[in-house]
Amino acid sequence: MMKELYFALYAIKKNIQSSAELRTSFLMNIVGMSINNTAFIILWGFFVKSVGVIGGWTVADIIGLQGFVALCFGIVFSAGAGIRKLADYTASGAFDRFMLSPKNLLVRIATSSFGVSALGDIVFGIVCLSIYAFLIHATIYQILLIALLVIISTIVFLAAAIVIYSTSFFFTDASSVTGSLFELFLTPSLFHGGAFQGAMRFIFTFAIPSLLIGALPVEIVRDISLGKLLLVGVLAIFWFVISINIFNRAIKKYESSNFMTFGN
Amino acid sequence: MKEIRLATKILKTLVKDRIQYLDRLVVDTIGVIARCGILLILYWYVFKLSNGVINGTTFLFAAWSIFFYFSFSVLRLRDISREIMKDIQTGNVEVLFSKPISYLSYRMWWQVGSGIYSFVVITLLAVVALFFIIGLPPTMTIGIFIPTLILTFFCGAILSLFLYTIVGLLSFWIEDINPVFWIVDKAVMILGGSYLPVALFPAFMFKIALWSPFGASQFVTHTVYETWQTNWYQLVGIQLFWIVLLGLVVYFMFESAKKKVSVNGG
Numbered sequence: 001m002m003k004e005l006y007f008a009l010y011a012i013k014k015n016i017q018s019s020a021e022l023r024t025s026f027l028m029n030i031v032g033m034s035i036n037n038t039a040f041i042i043l044w045g046f047f048v049k050s051v052g053v054i055g056g057w058t059v060a061d062i063i064g065l066q067g068f069v070a071l072c073f074g075i076v077f078s079a080g081a082g083i084r085k086l087a088d089y090t091a092s093g094a095f096d097r098f099m100l101s102p103k104n105l106l107v108r109i110a111t112s113s114f115g116v117s118a119l120g121d122i123v124f125g126i127v128c129l130s131i132y133a134f135l136i137h138a139t140i141y142q143i144l145l146i147a148l149l150v151i152i153s154t155i156v157f158l159a160a161a162i163v164i165y166s167t168s169f170f171f172t173d174a175s176s177v178t179g180s181l182f183e184l185f186l187t188p189s190l191f192h193g194g195a196f197q198g199a200m201r202f203i204f205t206f207a208i209p210s211l212l213i214g215a216l217p218v219e220i221v222r223d224i225s226l227g228k229l230l231l232v233g234v235l236a237i238f239w240f241v242i243s244i245n246i247f248n249r250a251i252k253k254y255e256s257s258n259f260m261t262f263g264n
Numbered sequence: 265m266k267e268i269r270l271a272t273k274i275l276k277t278l279v280k281d282r283i284q285y286l287d288r289l290v291v292d293t294i295g296v297i298a299r300c301g302i303l304l305i306l307y308w309y310v311f312k313l314s315n316g317v318i319n320g321t322t323f324l325f326a327a328w329s330i331f332f333y334f335s336f337s338v339l340r341l342r343d344i345s346r347e348i349m350k351d352i353q354t355g356n357v358e359v360l361f362s363k364p365i366s367y368l369s370y371r372m373w374w375q376v377g378s379g380i381y382s383f384v385v386i387t388l389l390a391v392v393a394l395f396f397i398i399g400l401p402p403t404m405t406i407g408i409f410i411p412t413l414i415l416t417f418f419c420g421a422i423l424s425l426f427l428y429t430i431v432g433l434l435s436f437w438i439e440d441i442n443p444v445f446w447i448v449d450k451a452v453m454i455l456g457g458s459y460l461p462v463a464l465f466p467a468f469m470f471k472i473a474l475w476s477p478f479g480a481s482q483f484v485t486h487t488v489y490e491t492w493q494t495n496w497y498q499l500v501g502i503q504l505f506w507i508v509l510l511g512l513v514v515y516f517m518f519e520s521a522k523k524k525v526s527v528n529g530g
């Protein structure tokens with residue numbers, strides 16, 4: 001386990017060094033993504049201004065929501081950007097080289113690529129969550145809760161990404177399918193959390209875990225709801241176990257294309 | 265004549281391709297459901313909570329306005345930026361420059377062709393579905409609606425192509441246009457009336473949407489409101505102004521960009 005972790009950290013370090021070679025592009029991607037994400041705060045901020053408070057959600061909660069989602073996205077798709085390339089790897093036969101590697105297959109795939117722009121999401125997420133904590137006058141307890149929920153949300157996000165991109169093994173050219181499924185998961189997570197009620201809230205909590213990565217963490221911090229925290233924690237473990245299981249089953253569907261693409 | 269032949273050929277080929285390989289249609293359909301479908305359900309709930317009226321607008325108007333934005337986005341005209349960047353990064357631009365066709369014209373028609381099939385199918389199905397589920401606002405039944413909708417749609421499409429072509433042409437000078445693309449794209453998203461319909465815009469934001477090329481490229485979302493009947497010619501006029509201005513920018517940028525390319529053959 002420690003060996004795998006050491007390998008993952010080593011691969012991430014090398015990926016960052018490689019990406020940082022194109023310095024201007026590297027920095028522009030980070031800054032550009034941070035500005036890009038601000039759009040959702042502007043949109044939903046004006047929404048709250050026009051419509052008023054819905055489900056107890058204020059502009060501060062919108063900032064918190066965007067912070068949680070951006071941070072999860074950034075953590076998973078910066079260090080583990082390789083997961084997003086799974087469809088290309090399987091379609092092109094490049095997956096062969098991962099199977100030949102003595103390292104853990106999922107770790108090897110995830111760390112095979114680095115998402116520079118996702119660093120912008122991390123920066124944006126940290127800034128948003130800091131502003132959120134300031135705006136709600138967060139206590140030490142709530143700050144610790146935010147830190148814990150970032151970890152839990154990241155696990156859910158990672159699990160959802162693994163499940164979605166594992167479908168790559170079931171289609172001939174799956175990049176469009178995985179892209180659509182990912183959009184179906186991510187887009188609702190960026191929407192105003194207070195507007196999800198009744199059946200919609202149930203679907204996007206239990207069937208598609210979009211609310212687990214943003215809306216529910218915000219409500220847990222705001223209301224200091226231990227019941228919801230327990231629910232999100234249990235669902236995070238559930239989704240993670242399921243995702244590893246699905247991935248292991250899915251790779252059995254892979255048939256080697258015998259492309260000679262050893263190395264990176 | 266040559267231009268028309270090229271456009272027809274590209275459109276025909278791409279439509280046939282999309283009919284044969286339906287994956288893009290599936291992707292676009294799921295995309296519209298994920299964004300527009302869920303958003304409409306949320307707005308339905310929000311309008312219900314506000315007794316049916318927000319900022320003097322009802323759900324019926326807001327829903328059609330949001331739908332027009334997402335329907336227009338199915339055309340994927342914005343992807344022209346990345347296609348141009350890809351051509352430049354891969355060196356494909358060198359091959360295309362040596363052909364007896366206009367590169368930009370080819371790229372623009374290609375972009376229209378690759379999205380038109382999904383656009384037509386999804387729009388027709390969604391219009392029928394929306395008509396039966398929520399009905400039509402009275403503003404959409406008057407005689408002037410269809411001709412002005414078509415007019416502003418075409419102007420919006422040309423403006424979008426010019427706007428994103430400018431972003432794409434920046435690839436001749438900077439190595440990665442993605443950060444610029446994100447900012448322009450989000451400006452269009454905010455000012456175009458995507459997640460927040462234009463009727464719910466605060467006054468200053470409405471003015472920016474009205475007078476900027478980002479908002480002007482999505483004037484199709486304004487067509488459902490009552491104000492459209494009285495000021496449509498002003499909005500189309502704004503679109504035409506931006507088309508001429510951005511058209512000139514595209515022309516001069518492209519002329520300057522061509523000087524930076526050296527065709528080596530081989």
